[in-house]
Amino acid sequence: MHGALVDLAHVRIDGWAPLMLTIAAVVAIVSWIVCRRRRVVGVVAVAMTIAACVAQLNANVLGYPTAAAALGHPPATLPAAEKVIEADIPGVVSGFRARPASIYLPPAYSVDTHAPLPVLVLLTGQPGHVVDWLQGGHLARTMDTYAAAHDGLAPVVVVADGLGDTEANPMCMDSDLGNAFTYLSVDVPAWAKSHLQVSEDPHSWAIGGYSYGGTCALQAAVLAPTVYPTFLDISGEDEPRRGTRAESVTAAFGDDSEASEKRFDAVAPLEVMAKREFPSTAGAFLAGSEDGEFRPQVLRAYDRAVASGMDAHYRELPGGHSMDVWAPALEVEVDWLSSRMGLTD
Missing domain, CATH: 1.20.58 (Methane Monooxygenase Hydroxylase; Chain G, domain 1)
Structure with a gap:
């Protein structure tokens, strides 16, 4: 019966x-x-x-x-494994020349359902390539494990290129180095919403990354909080960086004048959080317990986030500044991310 x-x-x-x-x-x-x-x-x-x-x-x-x-139940039968595809996401608005993205589609995605899935945009370190999340980061395995425990449901994960080239470092901002911020906050969401069966509700979107990608995730969250109200900062820096601060400002805006420094401060996450409040934003900050260089920066960013009204939490994992920390970081936070994005209660 x-x-x-x-x-x-x-x-x-x-x-x-x-x-x-x-x-x-x-x-x-x-x-x-x-x-x-x-x-x-x-x-x-x-x-x-x-x-x-x-x-x-x-x-x-x-x-x-x-x-x-x-009634909120998945189909009786679901594919047993994920599907990872590659796609070109053009910089229609930004003009940013990104390499192809890798996209994880959970088992439930291939079933004909009307309910759109949430989206997690992930970014790599620098130097880096989108496949780093799939290979050393074990992205598919992590998401498949989550999906297996949730009737095949998991976020769609778009591993986007925030660099433009393996050695490039556009500091995830709009500058003389390219419009990486507009690419990630405008072009990537627009493409995903028009080409994938995903939610258009901002509450169902999150951004995350490790090292450079963690810094970038924090930048995107504070500069585009209505696009990415949830973020994952794994071993990120406390501000975008290419050498010293003066060198970073010069690389971005042509010189290290006071005017250029003001432009830099306007997109530096700690500076932004010092001037604005983010009561609707939630973020996870993670670092390796032995990461002497980046752990203090993550802690500074976390403290500033809490002071700005964010719903933030901090976690340390064993290890230094390596994939031995970054891959497990996603594993331990995927439940929290999915809950924030409305996939689970």
Whole structure:
């Protein structure tokens, strides 16, 4: 009996179903009138009319493919493994020339459901390539493990190129080095929303990364909080950097004048958090316990985030500044990320 009910819950209720239920309701009402309003026929007519109304509402407004999907349950059968694809995400607005992105699609993605999935944008360190998250970072394994424990559901993960080249360092800002910030905050979300079956609700979006990518995630979160209200900063710096501060300012804006330094401060995350409050933003800060250079910077960023009103937490993992910390960092935070993005309660 239970199996039959489960199968019934996964029968398609879109397509021809609304029309057929409407016809059945009309037939039931006519039968009730012809049969001189007999009680049994009347009950059937009421039930069919309600079913037809619900089906029409679903077809024209809600869009759920099955009753199970409407109740928040995944399809009865799901693919056993993930799918990772490669895609060119052009810098339509930014003009930034990025390398192809790698995109993780969870098992539930390939099933015909109406419910869009949340999106996690991940960034690598510098030097780096998007495949670093897939190879040393074990991204697919981490997300598959999560999906296996959640009926095949997991965020869609877009590993975007925030560098432009392996050795490049545009400091994740809009500057003479390229418009990396606009690329990540405008072009990547726009492309994903138009090419993938993902949520357009900003609350379902997060950004994260390690080292350079962690710094970049923090920058994106404070400069575009309505795009990325949730972020993951793993072993990031306390501000964008190419050598000394003067060298960084000069690389970005042509000189280290006071005007250029002001432009730099306007996008430096600690400076931004000192002047603004972020009550709707949440962030996870992680560092290796033996990372003598980056751990203090992560702590400074975390303290400033808390002072700015963010819902922030800090965690240390065994190790230094390496993938031995960065890969486990995603593993331990994926539950929190998914909850923040509305995938789980």
